[in-house]
Amino acid sequence: xxxxxxxxATLREDPADAEVPSHRLLARAGYxxxxxxxxYVYSPLMWRTLRKVSNIVREELEREGAHExxxxxxxxxxxxxxxxxxxxxxxxxxxxxxxxxRGSEVCLGPTHEEVVTTYIKRIIKSYKQLPINVYQIQDKxxxxxxxxxxxxxxxxxxxxDAYSFDIDEAGLDASYRAMDRAYRRIFERCGLAFRAVEAxxxxxxxxxxxxxxxxxxxxxxxxxxxxESGYAANVEKATSIITATPDGGAPKELEKHETPGxxxxxxxxxxxxxxxxxxxxxxxxxATYADRVEPIAVMMRGDLEINEVKLCGIVDALAVGLADxxxxxxxxxxxxxxxxxxxxxxNVRLIADLTLxxxxxxxxxCCETGxxxxxxxxxxxxxxxxxxxxxxxxxxxxxxxxxGALVETRGIEVGHIFKLGTxxxxxxxxxxxxxxxxxxxxxxxxxGIGVSRTAASAVEQNHDDSGIVWPRPIAPFEVVVAIxxxxxxxxxxxxxxxxxxxxxAGIDTCLxxxxxxxxxxxxxxxxxxxxxxxxxxxxxxxxMVEFSHRATxxxxxxxxxxxxDRVRT
RNA sequence: CGGGCAGUAGCGCAGUCUGGCUAGCGCACCAGCUUUGGGAGCUGGGGGUCGUGGGUUCGAAUCCCACCUGCCCGACCA
Numbered sequence: 279x280x281x282x283x284x285x286x287a288t289l290r291e292d293p294a295d296a297e298v299p300s301h302r303l304l305a306r307a308g309y310x311x312x313x314x315x316x317x318y319v320y321s322p323l324m325w326r327t328l329r330k331v332s333n334i335v336r337e338e339l340e341r342e343g344a345h346e347x348x349x350x351x352x353x354x355x356x357x358x359x360x361x362x363x364x365x366x367x368x369x370x371x372x373x374x375x376x377x378x379x380r381g382s383e384v385c386l387g388p389t390h391e392e393v394v395t396t397y398i399k400r401i402i403k404s405y406k407q408l409p410i411n412v413y414q415i416q417d418k419x420x421x422x423x424x425x426x427x428x429x430x431x432x433x434x435x436x437x438x439d440a441y442s443f444d445i446d447e448a449g450l451d452a453s454y455r456a457m458d459r460a461y462r463r464i465f466e467r468c469g470l471a472f473r474a475v476e477a478x479x480x481x482x483x484x485x486x487x488x489x490x491x492x493x494x495x496x497x498x499x500x501x502x503x504x505x506e507s508g509y510a511a512n513v514e515k516a517t518s519i520i521t522a523t524p525d526g527g528a529p530k531e532l533e534k535h536e537t538p539g540x541x542x543x544x545x546x547x548x549x550x551x552x553x554x555x556x557x558x559x560x561x562x563x564x565a566t567y568a569d570r571v572e573p574i575a576v577m578m579r580g581d582l583e584i585n586e587v588k589l590c591g592i593v594d595a596l597a598v599g600l601a602d603x604x605x606x607x608x609x610x611x612x613x614x615x616x617x618x619x620x621x622x623x624x625n626v627r628l629i630a631d632l633t634l635x636x637x638x639x640x641x642x643x644c645c646e647t648g649x650x651x652x653x654x655x656x657x658x659x660x661x662x663x664x665x666x667x668x669x670x671x672x673x674x675x676x677x678x679x680x681x682g683a684l685v686e687t688r689g690i691e692v693g694h695i696f697k698l699g700t701x702x703x704x705x706x707x708x709x710x711x712x713x714x715x716x717x718x719x720x721x722x723x724x725x726g727i728g729v730s731r732t733a734a735s736a737v738e739q740n741h742d743d744s745g746i747v748w749p750r751p752i753a754p755f756e757v758v759v760a761i762x763x764x765x766x767x768x769x770x771x772x773x774x775x776x777x778x779x780x781x782x783a784g785i786d787t788c789l790x791x792x793x794x795x796x797x798x799x800x801x802x803x804x805x806x807x808x809x810x811x812x813x814x815x816x817x818x819x820x821x822m823v824e825f826s827h828r829a830t831x832x833x834x835x836x837x838x839x840x841x842x843d844r845v846r847t
Numbered sequence: 848c849g850g851g852c853a854g855u856a857g858c859g860c861a862g863u864c865u866g867g868c869u870a871g872c873g874c875a876c877c878a879g880c881u882u883u884g885g886g887a888g889c890u891g892g893g894g895g896u897c898g899u900g901g902g903u904u905c906g907a908a909u910c911c912c913a914c915c916u917g918c919c920c921g922a923c924c925a
Contacts, residue, residue, distance in 0.1 A: 287857080287858090288886095289857095289858055289874085290858085290859085290875080291858065291859045291860095291874070292859085293858075293859085294858090294859065294860090294918085295918055297918095297919085314916090314917090315916085315917065315918090370923075372923075372924090388924095389925095418925075420923090422924080423922080423923065424920095424923090426919090430925095431925090438925090439925085490925095498924090586922085600922095691924070691925060692925065694925060728924090728925030731925055762883080762884065763883060763884095795882085795883065795887060796885070797883090797884075797885040797886050799884090799885085799886090800884075800885045801885060804885090813884080816883090816884070824884085
């Protein structure tokens with residue numbers, strides 16, 4: 279490819295709306311152009327990189343026996359009603375949807391469980407045809423609440439999604455492990471530093487899941503890991519071992535104390551001179567279900583934090599969030615800041631963290647403005663709460679296997695693998711005839727990779743002050759041959775010759791034959807980030823060129839005849 | 848959806864507070880001459896519904912109202 283022939287406009291200044299390096303650099307180097315919020319054109323160079331990522335994905339999935347298909351973007355409401363997700367996705371405002379000429383409702387696919395389940399169930403009738411794993415690489419559409427960071431969170435983005443169908447859980451385990459292997463090879467081949475972590479399965483549902491995180495400062499997810507044991511999890515999911523809750527002693531008589539204006543744990547520590555670990559804060563949440571919103575009271579040790587993702591899973595809600603002031607007043611009968619397990623109105627569900635199980639003589643709110651209670655003993659003074667793990671794990675705490683301390687880092691989620699089980703196959707009546715002759719729902723798994731996000735995260739992880747430094751396997755071109763002065767025939771001739779030879783040798787090469795000043799060309803090529811650069815300049819007459827590596831900046835004048843060898847090593 | 852901010856040339860911005868003449872600057876673009884190894888110089892040139900609609904006024908980029916779009920901070924996900 280000749281750079282002079284492609285639409286390419288690099289910007290000298292950073293785009294005003296770009297915050298993270300990948301967005302800033304991809305936009306400035308002309309790889310992407312924004313058409314609307316979260317919607318981008320991929321330039322020829324960007325598309326080459328996306329195709330390279332896609333091809334690595336294809337090779338590694340096919341190696342594990344998956345087969346590529348292409349499913350429709352436009353999907354009918356009916357199949358989403360079968361799975362029960364139409365209302366949910368609409369309610370969450372996640373889905374682009376519209377009404378066609380006939381009045382039928384359709385959506386732009388945010389994911390493809392419904393389509394693939396429909397597809398497979400009509401074809402696969404017998405256990406003898408299983409297992410099956412199909413995948414596609416295609417644009418997905420999600421009406422994100424806040425698109426941001428360029429390709430990191432778009433409303434239309436390129437994604438690989440794979441779906442496995444198995445006879446039973448053991449089969450699913452094998453399919454899941456195959457995808458785990460494939461994913462590790464994929465991200466390794468892309469040249470990325472990543473970590474696989476335990477994850478919450480969220481909106482997709484299912485039993486187990488793992489996320490693949492590219493490590494980057496700007497990552498939107500926090501992850502905790504243990505160097506000693508290899509434990510790694512998204513903070514949403516992470517558990518830890520912490521110091522035991524201090525013993526409260528034998529239950530004492532309940533006391534009510536006037537605490538005017540005292541609302542926070544810190545203030546209570548001051549006021550009562552009692553350590554925060556012996557307090558239980560009670561937080562009122564609203565849990566949203568398909569048909570209702572229900573308040574929930576959650577008790578947590580005063581020095582610890584509530585993990586809302588865990589809470590959402592425990593109460594099996596679509597979403598949970600802090601209750602508004604009005605709800606708090608209604609549920610507790612008191613101002614915000616005085617909620618407690620005692621005196622909750624109506625039948626509010628009470629959940630307490632495991633760290634509070636067996637704790638005695640706690641300090642809590644007592645649902646009365648201006649008062650707190652001492653020596654609260656759950657089960658005696660209030661209904662016995664449902665003890666569950668709702669605690670947010672934190673760096674510095676012990677890994678759940680007790681082999682070391684947890685360390686926090688940030689990551690970009692580029693892949694996610696799920697064991698779905700029979701959630702969709704049961705709901706959509708997708709069955710096969712098992713060996714015993716009975717109709718049996720498929721045991722499914724689903725496996726996603728954000729292809730465009732992977733490319734962006736590669737930039738996030740590989741750049742310097744001058745621009746992008748593409749990992750070689752996914753660079754738009756491995757080598758650029760740059761003609762410095764297009765007016766000098768010996769430079770043009772040598773550049774053309776080298777370009778032709780490299781291409782003929784199967785090296786992924788482009789020719790920078792653009793007419794621009796040498797300084798501008800150097801800056802531009804640094805910004806574009808091709809791994810290897812061959813400059814045909816003033817020594818072209820002696821068949822000498824400059825060979826350099828973008829990543830290290832190492833440069834050497836070499837004979838033109840040596841270029842091919844250098845590129846191959 | 849809540850809170851904050853912003854829309855002026857392809858990009859980055861000034862001008863708006865305090866209304867006034869032909870709406871400016873840098874980059875990019877076009878032409879010519881010079882230059883030619885780290886974003887080159889000079890000269891000339893093209894490009895604008897000042898987000899949209901309404902209002903106030905002799906006069907609106909500037910003041911008022913509504914709407915649209917985008918950005919940033921919070922609940923989602925590949």
